[in-house]
Amino acid sequence: MIGKLRAALGAHGVFVRGVVCFDGGEGPLLQDGTPARSVILFGNIGGSIWEPFSRWRQLPENAGCRDPLDDWSKQIIEPIAAAFSATAYFPSDPPWQPFQRWAMQAEGLRASPLGILIHPEYGLWHGYRGALGFAESIEERGAGAVSKHPxxxxxxxxxxxxxxxxxxxxxxxxxxxxxxxxxxxxxxxxxxxxxxxxxxxxxxxxxxxxxxxxxxxxxxxxxx
Ligand code: B12
Ligand code: SF4
Ligand code: SF4
Incomplete structure:
Protein backbone atom coordinates (compact mmCIF):
# COMPACT_ATOMS: atom_id res chain seq x y z
CA MET A 1 0.00 0.00 0.00
CA ILE A 2 2.80 2.45 0.85
CA GLY A 3 4.23 1.93 -2.65
CA LYS A 4 0.85 2.73 -4.24
CA LEU A 5 0.49 5.86 -2.09
CA ARG A 6 3.98 6.99 -3.06
CA ALA A 7 3.15 6.56 -6.74
CA ALA A 8 -0.20 8.37 -6.46
CA LEU A 9 1.17 11.38 -4.55
CA GLY A 10 4.69 11.66 -5.93
CA ALA A 11 3.52 13.41 -9.10
CA HIS A 12 2.19 16.21 -6.87
CA GLY A 13 5.44 16.60 -4.95
CA VAL A 14 3.82 15.07 -1.85
CA PHE A 15 5.82 12.38 -0.01
CA VAL A 16 4.91 9.63 2.44
CA ARG A 17 6.63 11.00 5.56
CA GLY A 18 6.03 8.12 7.93
CA VAL A 19 3.60 5.89 9.79
CA VAL A 20 2.37 6.03 13.39
CA CYS A 21 0.69 3.05 15.08
CA PHE A 22 -1.54 3.53 18.13
CA ASP A 23 -2.46 1.32 21.08
CA GLY A 24 -5.48 1.47 23.31
CA GLY A 25 -7.71 3.87 21.43
CA GLU A 26 -5.12 6.69 21.25
CA GLY A 27 -5.54 7.28 17.52
CA PRO A 28 -7.74 9.96 15.94
CA LEU A 29 -11.33 9.02 15.22
CA LEU A 30 -12.11 7.43 11.90
CA GLN A 31 -15.24 8.32 9.91
CA ASP A 32 -17.14 5.48 11.62
CA GLY A 33 -16.31 6.88 15.09
CA THR A 34 -13.79 4.21 16.06
CA PRO A 35 -10.16 5.14 16.87
CA ALA A 36 -7.57 4.67 14.12
CA ARG A 37 -4.91 2.00 14.69
CA SER A 38 -2.48 3.77 12.35
CA VAL A 39 -1.91 7.02 10.50
CA ILE A 40 0.20 7.65 7.40
CA LEU A 41 1.62 11.18 7.17
CA PHE A 42 2.12 13.08 3.92
CA GLY A 43 4.12 16.21 3.32
CA ASN A 44 6.41 18.33 1.23
CA ILE A 45 10.18 18.19 1.29
CA GLY A 46 11.72 21.53 0.38
CA GLY A 47 9.84 23.18 -2.48
CA SER A 48 8.54 19.86 -3.85
CA ILE A 49 4.89 20.95 -4.01
CA TRP A 50 5.44 24.45 -5.31
CA GLU A 51 5.36 23.82 -9.07
CA PRO A 52 2.40 21.39 -9.13
CA PHE A 53 0.49 23.62 -6.70
CA SER A 54 1.28 26.80 -8.68
CA ARG A 55 0.07 25.19 -11.93
CA TRP A 56 -3.21 24.17 -10.23
CA ARG A 57 -3.63 27.63 -8.76
CA GLN A 58 -3.37 29.27 -12.17
CA LEU A 59 -6.40 27.37 -13.49
CA PRO A 60 -9.37 29.75 -13.83
CA GLU A 61 -11.65 27.55 -11.66
CA ASN A 62 -9.22 27.85 -8.71
CA ALA A 63 -8.70 31.60 -8.91
CA GLY A 64 -11.09 32.48 -6.07
CA CYS A 65 -9.93 29.94 -3.44
CA ARG A 66 -9.53 31.46 0.03
CA ASP A 67 -7.14 28.76 1.26
CA PRO A 68 -5.65 27.47 -1.97
CA LEU A 69 -2.97 25.21 -0.48
CA ASP A 70 -5.51 23.53 1.80
CA ASP A 71 -7.97 23.15 -1.10
CA TRP A 72 -5.27 21.70 -3.37
CA SER A 73 -4.16 19.26 -0.66
CA LYS A 74 -7.76 18.08 -0.23
CA GLN A 75 -8.27 17.67 -3.96
CA ILE A 76 -5.35 15.29 -4.23
CA ILE A 77 -5.59 13.43 -0.90
CA GLU A 78 -9.37 12.94 -0.51
CA PRO A 79 -9.79 10.72 -3.61
CA ILE A 80 -6.88 8.60 -2.37
CA ALA A 81 -8.56 8.30 1.04
CA ALA A 82 -11.72 7.08 -0.67
CA ALA A 83 -9.81 4.57 -2.82
CA PHE A 84 -8.12 3.08 0.27
CA SER A 85 -11.21 3.25 2.55
CA ALA A 86 -9.24 5.54 4.87
CA THR A 87 -10.15 8.73 6.79
CA ALA A 88 -8.33 11.88 5.68
CA TYR A 89 -7.03 14.51 8.13
CA PHE A 90 -5.66 17.94 7.23
CA PRO A 91 -3.35 20.12 9.33
CA SER A 92 -5.46 23.29 9.18
CA ASP A 93 -8.84 21.66 9.84
CA PRO A 94 -10.24 22.06 13.35
CA PRO A 95 -10.07 20.30 15.68
CA TRP A 96 -6.32 20.42 15.01
CA GLN A 97 -4.88 16.97 14.82
CA PRO A 98 -1.43 16.63 16.46
CA PHE A 99 0.55 16.51 13.21
CA GLN A 100 3.81 17.47 14.88
CA ARG A 101 3.42 14.86 17.61
CA TRP A 102 2.71 12.26 14.91
CA ALA A 103 5.78 13.41 12.95
CA MET A 104 7.94 13.09 16.05
CA GLN A 105 6.75 9.50 16.48
CA ALA A 106 6.85 8.61 12.79
CA GLU A 107 10.12 10.24 11.81
CA GLY A 108 11.91 10.71 15.13
CA LEU A 109 11.99 14.49 14.59
CA ARG A 110 12.26 17.09 17.35
CA ALA A 111 11.25 20.73 17.66
CA SER A 112 13.53 23.66 16.85
CA PRO A 113 13.39 26.88 18.90
CA LEU A 114 10.94 28.20 16.25
CA GLY A 115 8.31 25.62 17.17
CA ILE A 116 8.61 23.86 13.83
CA LEU A 117 10.25 20.44 13.65
CA ILE A 118 13.77 20.25 12.26
CA HIS A 119 14.96 17.40 10.05
CA PRO A 120 18.70 16.53 9.89
CA GLU A 121 18.68 16.73 6.09
CA TYR A 122 15.80 19.06 5.15
CA GLY A 123 16.28 21.42 8.09
CA LEU A 124 13.22 23.64 8.65
CA TRP A 125 12.17 23.31 5.00
CA HIS A 126 9.42 20.73 5.11
CA GLY A 127 5.76 20.55 6.16
CA TYR A 128 2.72 18.32 6.36
CA ARG A 129 -0.13 18.33 3.86
CA GLY A 130 -2.40 15.61 5.22
CA ALA A 131 -2.69 12.17 6.76
CA LEU A 132 -4.74 9.02 6.29
CA GLY A 133 -6.14 7.06 9.23
CA PHE A 134 -6.71 3.29 9.07
CA ALA A 135 -8.54 0.77 11.24
CA GLU A 136 -5.59 -1.62 11.07
CA SER A 137 -1.89 -1.35 12.06
CA ILE A 138 0.47 -0.69 9.17
CA GLU A 139 4.08 -1.75 9.47
CA GLU A 140 6.59 0.58 7.82
CA ARG A 141 10.25 -0.36 7.84
CA GLY A 142 12.52 2.52 8.81
CA ALA A 143 9.79 4.55 10.51
CA GLY A 144 11.05 6.71 13.34
CA ALA A 145 14.63 6.18 12.13
CA VAL A 146 15.90 9.76 12.50
CA SER A 147 17.55 10.22 15.88
CA LYS A 148 20.06 13.04 15.42
CA HIS A 149 18.72 16.42 16.56
CA PRO A 150 20.53 19.18 14.61
C1 B12 B 1 -1.60 26.85 15.42
C2 B12 B 1 -0.45 26.70 14.48
C3 B12 B 1 0.43 27.77 14.40
C4 B12 B 1 0.34 28.99 15.29
C5 B12 B 1 1.09 28.66 16.62
C6 B12 B 1 0.36 29.19 17.82
C7 B12 B 1 0.87 28.50 19.10
N1 B12 B 1 1.55 29.20 19.95
O1 B12 B 1 0.66 27.31 19.26
C8 B12 B 1 1.04 30.07 14.42
C9 B12 B 1 -0.03 30.73 13.54
C10 B12 B 1 1.82 31.15 15.15
C11 B12 B 1 1.93 29.18 13.55
C12 B12 B 1 3.03 29.63 12.90
C13 B12 B 1 3.80 28.88 12.05
N2 B12 B 1 3.55 27.59 11.67
CO1 B12 B 1 2.11 26.52 12.37
N3 B12 B 1 0.70 25.40 12.84
C14 B12 B 1 -0.27 25.53 13.70
C15 B12 B 1 -1.19 24.27 13.62
C16 B12 B 1 -2.38 24.62 12.70
C17 B12 B 1 -1.71 23.71 14.92
C18 B12 B 1 -0.63 23.48 16.02
C19 B12 B 1 -1.32 22.87 17.22
O2 B12 B 1 -1.64 23.57 18.16
N4 B12 B 1 -1.60 21.57 17.14
C20 B12 B 1 -2.38 20.89 18.14
C21 B12 B 1 -1.49 20.06 19.07
C22 B12 B 1 -2.37 19.15 19.91
O3 B12 B 1 -0.66 19.26 18.21
P1 B12 B 1 0.79 18.71 18.63
O4 B12 B 1 1.44 18.20 17.37
O5 B12 B 1 0.74 17.78 19.75
O6 B12 B 1 1.43 20.06 19.21
C23 B12 B 1 2.59 20.62 18.78
C24 B12 B 1 2.44 22.10 18.48
O7 B12 B 1 1.49 22.68 19.34
C25 B12 B 1 3.83 22.57 18.75
N5 B12 B 1 3.94 24.00 19.08
C26 B12 B 1 3.85 24.56 20.28
N6 B12 B 1 4.04 25.89 20.18
C27 B12 B 1 4.27 26.16 18.88
C28 B12 B 1 4.54 27.35 18.24
C29 B12 B 1 4.72 27.36 16.84
C30 B12 B 1 5.02 28.64 16.14
C31 B12 B 1 4.63 26.15 16.09
C32 B12 B 1 4.79 26.14 14.62
C33 B12 B 1 4.36 24.94 16.78
C34 B12 B 1 4.20 24.97 18.16
O8 B12 B 1 4.33 21.78 19.84
C35 B12 B 1 3.59 20.59 19.91
C36 B12 B 1 4.56 19.43 19.72
O9 B12 B 1 4.11 18.34 20.40
C37 B12 B 1 -0.21 23.24 12.96
C38 B12 B 1 -0.89 22.13 12.15
C39 B12 B 1 -1.23 20.96 13.07
N7 B12 B 1 -2.44 20.47 12.99
O10 B12 B 1 -0.40 20.53 13.86
C40 B12 B 1 0.70 24.15 12.11
C41 B12 B 1 2.16 23.76 11.93
C42 B12 B 1 2.71 23.35 13.27
N8 B12 B 1 2.78 25.02 11.53
C43 B12 B 1 3.73 24.89 10.68
C44 B12 B 1 4.51 25.96 10.15
C45 B12 B 1 5.48 25.61 9.02
C46 B12 B 1 4.41 27.25 10.66
C47 B12 B 1 5.18 28.49 10.18
C48 B12 B 1 6.65 28.33 9.82
C49 B12 B 1 4.39 29.05 8.95
C50 B12 B 1 5.15 29.98 8.02
N9 B12 B 1 5.35 31.20 8.34
O11 B12 B 1 5.54 29.50 6.98
C51 B12 B 1 5.01 29.43 11.37
C52 B12 B 1 6.23 29.34 12.34
C53 B12 B 1 6.41 30.56 13.14
C54 B12 B 1 6.99 31.72 12.43
N10 B12 B 1 8.21 32.08 12.75
O12 B12 B 1 6.34 32.34 11.58
C55 B12 B 1 3.91 23.44 10.28
C56 B12 B 1 5.16 22.85 10.94
C57 B12 B 1 5.90 21.88 10.03
C58 B12 B 1 7.11 21.38 10.73
N11 B12 B 1 8.20 21.25 9.99
O13 B12 B 1 7.09 21.10 11.91
C59 B12 B 1 2.55 22.79 10.75
C60 B12 B 1 2.63 21.34 11.21
C61 B12 B 1 1.57 22.95 9.55
C62 B12 B 1 1.90 22.10 8.34
N12 B12 B 1 1.00 22.14 7.36
O14 B12 B 1 2.90 21.46 8.19
N13 B12 B 1 1.46 27.89 13.51
S1 SF4 C 1 20.00 24.03 13.95
FE1 SF4 C 1 20.66 25.90 15.03
S2 SF4 C 1 19.86 27.61 13.81
FE2 SF4 C 1 18.78 25.75 13.12
S3 SF4 C 1 16.89 25.73 14.34
FE3 SF4 C 1 18.40 24.49 15.46
S4 SF4 C 1 19.37 25.90 16.91
FE4 SF4 C 1 18.31 27.15 15.38
S1 SF4 D 1 8.55 36.09 11.05
FE1 SF4 D 1 10.32 35.26 12.18
S2 SF4 D 1 11.90 36.85 12.16
FE2 SF4 D 1 9.97 37.80 11.54
S3 SF4 D 1 9.13 38.65 13.45
FE3 SF4 D 1 8.25 36.61 13.23
S4 SF4 D 1 9.64 35.22 14.32
FE4 SF4 D 1 10.72 37.17 14.01
Missing amino acids: CDHCAEKPCLTACPVGAVTSAGFDVAGCRSHLRMDSGRAGCMTGGCLARNACPVGTNYRYSPAQLAFHMAALHP
Whole structure:
Protein backbone atom coordinates (compact mmCIF):
# COMPACT_ATOMS: atom_id res chain seq x y z
CA MET A 1 0.00 0.00 0.00
CA ILE A 2 2.80 2.45 0.85
CA GLY A 3 4.23 1.93 -2.65
CA LYS A 4 0.85 2.73 -4.24
CA LEU A 5 0.49 5.86 -2.09
CA ARG A 6 3.98 6.99 -3.06
CA ALA A 7 3.15 6.56 -6.74
CA ALA A 8 -0.20 8.37 -6.46
CA LEU A 9 1.17 11.38 -4.55
CA GLY A 10 4.69 11.66 -5.93
CA ALA A 11 3.52 13.41 -9.10
CA HIS A 12 2.19 16.21 -6.87
CA GLY A 13 5.44 16.60 -4.95
CA VAL A 14 3.82 15.07 -1.85
CA PHE A 15 5.82 12.38 -0.01
CA VAL A 16 4.91 9.63 2.44
CA ARG A 17 6.63 11.00 5.56
CA GLY A 18 6.03 8.12 7.93
CA VAL A 19 3.60 5.89 9.79
CA VAL A 20 2.37 6.03 13.39
CA CYS A 21 0.69 3.05 15.08
CA PHE A 22 -1.54 3.53 18.13
CA ASP A 23 -2.46 1.32 21.08
CA GLY A 24 -5.48 1.47 23.31
CA GLY A 25 -7.71 3.87 21.43
CA GLU A 26 -5.12 6.69 21.25
CA GLY A 27 -5.54 7.28 17.52
CA PRO A 28 -7.74 9.96 15.94
CA LEU A 29 -11.33 9.02 15.22
CA LEU A 30 -12.11 7.43 11.90
CA GLN A 31 -15.24 8.32 9.91
CA ASP A 32 -17.14 5.48 11.62
CA GLY A 33 -16.31 6.88 15.09
CA THR A 34 -13.79 4.21 16.06
CA PRO A 35 -10.16 5.14 16.87
CA ALA A 36 -7.57 4.67 14.12
CA ARG A 37 -4.91 2.00 14.69
CA SER A 38 -2.48 3.77 12.35
CA VAL A 39 -1.91 7.02 10.50
CA ILE A 40 0.20 7.65 7.40
CA LEU A 41 1.62 11.18 7.17
CA PHE A 42 2.12 13.08 3.92
CA GLY A 43 4.12 16.21 3.32
CA ASN A 44 6.41 18.33 1.23
CA ILE A 45 10.18 18.19 1.29
CA GLY A 46 11.72 21.53 0.38
CA GLY A 47 9.84 23.18 -2.48
CA SER A 48 8.54 19.86 -3.85
CA ILE A 49 4.89 20.95 -4.01
CA TRP A 50 5.44 24.45 -5.31
CA GLU A 51 5.36 23.82 -9.07
CA PRO A 52 2.40 21.39 -9.13
CA PHE A 53 0.49 23.62 -6.70
CA SER A 54 1.28 26.80 -8.68
CA ARG A 55 0.07 25.19 -11.93
CA TRP A 56 -3.21 24.17 -10.23
CA ARG A 57 -3.63 27.63 -8.76
CA GLN A 58 -3.37 29.27 -12.17
CA LEU A 59 -6.40 27.37 -13.49
CA PRO A 60 -9.37 29.75 -13.83
CA GLU A 61 -11.65 27.55 -11.66
CA ASN A 62 -9.22 27.85 -8.71
CA ALA A 63 -8.70 31.60 -8.91
CA GLY A 64 -11.09 32.48 -6.07
CA CYS A 65 -9.93 29.94 -3.44
CA ARG A 66 -9.53 31.46 0.03
CA ASP A 67 -7.14 28.76 1.26
CA PRO A 68 -5.65 27.47 -1.97
CA LEU A 69 -2.97 25.21 -0.48
CA ASP A 70 -5.51 23.53 1.80
CA ASP A 71 -7.97 23.15 -1.10
CA TRP A 72 -5.27 21.70 -3.37
CA SER A 73 -4.16 19.26 -0.66
CA LYS A 74 -7.76 18.08 -0.23
CA GLN A 75 -8.27 17.67 -3.96
CA ILE A 76 -5.35 15.29 -4.23
CA ILE A 77 -5.59 13.43 -0.90
CA GLU A 78 -9.37 12.94 -0.51
CA PRO A 79 -9.79 10.72 -3.61
CA ILE A 80 -6.88 8.60 -2.37
CA ALA A 81 -8.56 8.30 1.04
CA ALA A 82 -11.72 7.08 -0.67
CA ALA A 83 -9.81 4.57 -2.82
CA PHE A 84 -8.12 3.08 0.27
CA SER A 85 -11.21 3.25 2.55
CA ALA A 86 -9.24 5.54 4.87
CA THR A 87 -10.15 8.73 6.79
CA ALA A 88 -8.33 11.88 5.68
CA TYR A 89 -7.03 14.51 8.13
CA PHE A 90 -5.66 17.94 7.23
CA PRO A 91 -3.35 20.12 9.33
CA SER A 92 -5.46 23.29 9.18
CA ASP A 93 -8.84 21.66 9.84
CA PRO A 94 -10.24 22.06 13.35
CA PRO A 95 -10.07 20.30 15.68
CA TRP A 96 -6.32 20.42 15.01
CA GLN A 97 -4.88 16.97 14.82
CA PRO A 98 -1.43 16.63 16.46
CA PHE A 99 0.55 16.51 13.21
CA GLN A 100 3.81 17.47 14.88
CA ARG A 101 3.42 14.86 17.61
CA TRP A 102 2.71 12.26 14.91
CA ALA A 103 5.78 13.41 12.95
CA MET A 104 7.94 13.09 16.05
CA GLN A 105 6.75 9.50 16.48
CA ALA A 106 6.85 8.61 12.79
CA GLU A 107 10.12 10.24 11.81
CA GLY A 108 11.91 10.71 15.13
CA LEU A 109 11.99 14.49 14.59
CA ARG A 110 12.26 17.09 17.35
CA ALA A 111 11.25 20.73 17.66
CA SER A 112 13.53 23.66 16.85
CA PRO A 113 13.39 26.88 18.90
CA LEU A 114 10.94 28.20 16.25
CA GLY A 115 8.31 25.62 17.17
CA ILE A 116 8.61 23.86 13.83
CA LEU A 117 10.25 20.44 13.65
CA ILE A 118 13.77 20.25 12.26
CA HIS A 119 14.96 17.40 10.05
CA PRO A 120 18.70 16.53 9.89
CA GLU A 121 18.68 16.73 6.09
CA TYR A 122 15.80 19.06 5.15
CA GLY A 123 16.28 21.42 8.09
CA LEU A 124 13.22 23.64 8.65
CA TRP A 125 12.17 23.31 5.00
CA HIS A 126 9.42 20.73 5.11
CA GLY A 127 5.76 20.55 6.16
CA TYR A 128 2.72 18.32 6.36
CA ARG A 129 -0.13 18.33 3.86
CA GLY A 130 -2.40 15.61 5.22
CA ALA A 131 -2.69 12.17 6.76
CA LEU A 132 -4.74 9.02 6.29
CA GLY A 133 -6.14 7.06 9.23
CA PHE A 134 -6.71 3.29 9.07
CA ALA A 135 -8.54 0.77 11.24
CA GLU A 136 -5.59 -1.62 11.07
CA SER A 137 -1.89 -1.35 12.06
CA ILE A 138 0.47 -0.69 9.17
CA GLU A 139 4.08 -1.75 9.47
CA GLU A 140 6.59 0.58 7.82
CA ARG A 141 10.25 -0.36 7.84
CA GLY A 142 12.52 2.52 8.81
CA ALA A 143 9.79 4.55 10.51
CA GLY A 144 11.05 6.71 13.34
CA ALA A 145 14.63 6.18 12.13
CA VAL A 146 15.90 9.76 12.50
CA SER A 147 17.55 10.22 15.88
CA LYS A 148 20.06 13.04 15.42
CA HIS A 149 18.72 16.42 16.56
CA PRO A 150 20.53 19.18 14.61
CA CYS A 151 19.90 21.84 17.27
CA ASP A 152 21.98 19.83 19.78
CA HIS A 153 25.00 20.20 17.49
CA CYS A 154 24.44 23.84 16.51
CA ALA A 155 26.85 25.90 18.60
CA GLU A 156 25.94 29.40 17.41
CA LYS A 157 22.15 28.97 17.13
CA PRO A 158 21.66 31.89 14.70
CA CYS A 159 17.87 31.43 14.78
CA LEU A 160 17.91 32.85 18.34
CA THR A 161 19.46 36.17 17.30
CA ALA A 162 18.05 36.74 13.78
CA CYS A 163 14.53 37.88 14.70
CA PRO A 164 14.38 41.70 14.79
CA VAL A 165 11.96 41.66 17.74
CA GLY A 166 13.44 38.70 19.64
CA ALA A 167 10.33 36.56 19.13
CA VAL A 168 12.33 33.32 18.88
CA THR A 169 13.96 32.37 22.18
CA SER A 170 15.13 29.18 23.81
CA ALA A 171 12.09 29.56 26.10
CA GLY A 172 9.61 29.47 23.19
CA PHE A 173 8.09 31.45 20.35
CA ASP A 174 6.40 34.80 21.09
CA VAL A 175 3.46 34.67 18.67
CA ALA A 176 2.09 38.11 19.64
CA GLY A 177 5.52 39.79 19.31
CA CYS A 178 6.03 38.24 15.87
CA ARG A 179 2.54 39.23 14.71
CA SER A 180 2.87 42.88 15.77
CA HIS A 181 6.19 43.17 13.92
CA LEU A 182 4.70 41.69 10.75
CA ARG A 183 2.02 44.40 10.76
CA MET A 184 4.64 47.20 10.76
CA ASP A 185 6.26 48.60 7.60
CA SER A 186 9.60 47.01 8.50
CA GLY A 187 7.91 43.62 8.94
CA ARG A 188 6.00 43.95 5.67
CA ALA A 189 9.20 44.81 3.80
CA GLY A 190 11.26 42.16 5.61
CA CYS A 191 9.79 38.90 6.90
CA MET A 192 6.53 39.16 4.94
CA THR A 193 8.38 39.29 1.63
CA GLY A 194 11.55 37.29 2.27
CA GLY A 195 10.27 34.86 4.93
CA CYS A 196 10.92 34.50 8.65
CA LEU A 197 14.48 35.74 9.29
CA ALA A 198 14.97 33.23 12.10
CA ARG A 199 14.00 30.32 9.83
CA ASN A 200 16.19 31.69 7.04
CA ALA A 201 19.17 31.94 9.41
CA CYS A 202 19.28 28.20 10.16
CA PRO A 203 22.33 26.57 8.51
CA VAL A 204 20.71 23.11 8.20
CA GLY A 205 19.13 21.95 4.91
CA THR A 206 19.77 25.16 2.99
CA ASN A 207 19.52 23.23 -0.32
CA TYR A 208 15.86 22.60 0.52
CA ARG A 209 15.04 26.22 1.23
CA TYR A 210 11.75 27.45 -0.29
CA SER A 211 11.85 29.86 -3.24
CA PRO A 212 11.13 33.55 -2.55
CA ALA A 213 7.65 33.12 -4.11
CA GLN A 214 6.82 30.18 -1.81
CA LEU A 215 8.17 31.98 1.27
CA ALA A 216 6.02 35.03 0.53
CA PHE A 217 2.98 32.81 -0.10
CA HIS A 218 3.27 31.05 3.28
CA MET A 219 3.80 34.29 5.16
CA ALA A 220 0.73 35.86 3.51
CA ALA A 221 -1.36 32.76 4.22
CA LEU A 222 -0.34 32.79 7.88
CA HIS A 223 -0.66 36.52 8.48
CA PRO A 224 -3.30 37.78 6.00
C1 B12 B 1 -1.60 26.85 15.42
C2 B12 B 1 -0.45 26.70 14.48
C3 B12 B 1 0.43 27.77 14.40
C4 B12 B 1 0.34 28.99 15.29
C5 B12 B 1 1.09 28.66 16.62
C6 B12 B 1 0.36 29.19 17.82
C7 B12 B 1 0.87 28.50 19.10
N1 B12 B 1 1.55 29.20 19.95
O1 B12 B 1 0.66 27.31 19.26
C8 B12 B 1 1.04 30.07 14.42
C9 B12 B 1 -0.03 30.73 13.54
C10 B12 B 1 1.82 31.15 15.15
C11 B12 B 1 1.93 29.18 13.55
C12 B12 B 1 3.03 29.63 12.90
C13 B12 B 1 3.80 28.88 12.05
N2 B12 B 1 3.55 27.59 11.67
CO1 B12 B 1 2.11 26.52 12.37
N3 B12 B 1 0.70 25.40 12.84
C14 B12 B 1 -0.27 25.53 13.70
C15 B12 B 1 -1.19 24.27 13.62
C16 B12 B 1 -2.38 24.62 12.70
C17 B12 B 1 -1.71 23.71 14.92
C18 B12 B 1 -0.63 23.48 16.02
C19 B12 B 1 -1.32 22.87 17.22
O2 B12 B 1 -1.64 23.57 18.16
N4 B12 B 1 -1.60 21.57 17.14
C20 B12 B 1 -2.38 20.89 18.14
C21 B12 B 1 -1.49 20.06 19.07
C22 B12 B 1 -2.37 19.15 19.91
O3 B12 B 1 -0.66 19.26 18.21
P1 B12 B 1 0.79 18.71 18.63
O4 B12 B 1 1.44 18.20 17.37
O5 B12 B 1 0.74 17.78 19.75
O6 B12 B 1 1.43 20.06 19.21
C23 B12 B 1 2.59 20.62 18.78
C24 B12 B 1 2.44 22.10 18.48
O7 B12 B 1 1.49 22.68 19.34
C25 B12 B 1 3.83 22.57 18.75
N5 B12 B 1 3.94 24.00 19.08
C26 B12 B 1 3.85 24.56 20.28
N6 B12 B 1 4.04 25.89 20.18
C27 B12 B 1 4.27 26.16 18.88
C28 B12 B 1 4.54 27.35 18.24
C29 B12 B 1 4.72 27.36 16.84
C30 B12 B 1 5.02 28.64 16.14
C31 B12 B 1 4.63 26.15 16.09
C32 B12 B 1 4.79 26.14 14.62
C33 B12 B 1 4.36 24.94 16.78
C34 B12 B 1 4.20 24.97 18.16
O8 B12 B 1 4.33 21.78 19.84
C35 B12 B 1 3.59 20.59 19.91
C36 B12 B 1 4.56 19.43 19.72
O9 B12 B 1 4.11 18.34 20.40
C37 B12 B 1 -0.21 23.24 12.96
C38 B12 B 1 -0.89 22.13 12.15
C39 B12 B 1 -1.23 20.96 13.07
N7 B12 B 1 -2.44 20.47 12.99
O10 B12 B 1 -0.40 20.53 13.86
C40 B12 B 1 0.70 24.15 12.11
C41 B12 B 1 2.16 23.76 11.93
C42 B12 B 1 2.71 23.35 13.27
N8 B12 B 1 2.78 25.02 11.53
C43 B12 B 1 3.73 24.89 10.68
C44 B12 B 1 4.51 25.96 10.15
C45 B12 B 1 5.48 25.61 9.02
C46 B12 B 1 4.41 27.25 10.66
C47 B12 B 1 5.18 28.49 10.18
C48 B12 B 1 6.65 28.33 9.82
C49 B12 B 1 4.39 29.05 8.95
C50 B12 B 1 5.15 29.98 8.02
N9 B12 B 1 5.35 31.20 8.34
O11 B12 B 1 5.54 29.50 6.98
C51 B12 B 1 5.01 29.43 11.37
C52 B12 B 1 6.23 29.34 12.34
C53 B12 B 1 6.41 30.56 13.14
C54 B12 B 1 6.99 31.72 12.43
N10 B12 B 1 8.21 32.08 12.75
O12 B12 B 1 6.34 32.34 11.58
C55 B12 B 1 3.91 23.44 10.28
C56 B12 B 1 5.16 22.85 10.94
C57 B12 B 1 5.90 21.88 10.03
C58 B12 B 1 7.11 21.38 10.73
N11 B12 B 1 8.20 21.25 9.99
O13 B12 B 1 7.09 21.10 11.91
C59 B12 B 1 2.55 22.79 10.75
C60 B12 B 1 2.63 21.34 11.21
C61 B12 B 1 1.57 22.95 9.55
C62 B12 B 1 1.90 22.10 8.34
N12 B12 B 1 1.00 22.14 7.36
O14 B12 B 1 2.90 21.46 8.19
N13 B12 B 1 1.46 27.89 13.51
S1 SF4 C 1 19.86 27.61 13.81
FE1 SF4 C 1 20.66 25.90 15.03
S2 SF4 C 1 19.37 25.90 16.91
FE2 SF4 C 1 18.31 27.15 15.38
S3 SF4 C 1 16.89 25.73 14.34
FE3 SF4 C 1 18.78 25.75 13.12
S4 SF4 C 1 20.00 24.03 13.95
FE4 SF4 C 1 18.40 24.49 15.46
S1 SF4 D 1 8.55 36.09 11.05
FE1 SF4 D 1 9.97 37.80 11.54
S2 SF4 D 1 9.13 38.65 13.45
FE2 SF4 D 1 8.25 36.61 13.23
S3 SF4 D 1 9.64 35.22 14.32
FE3 SF4 D 1 10.32 35.26 12.18
S4 SF4 D 1 11.90 36.85 12.16
FE4 SF4 D 1 10.72 37.17 14.01
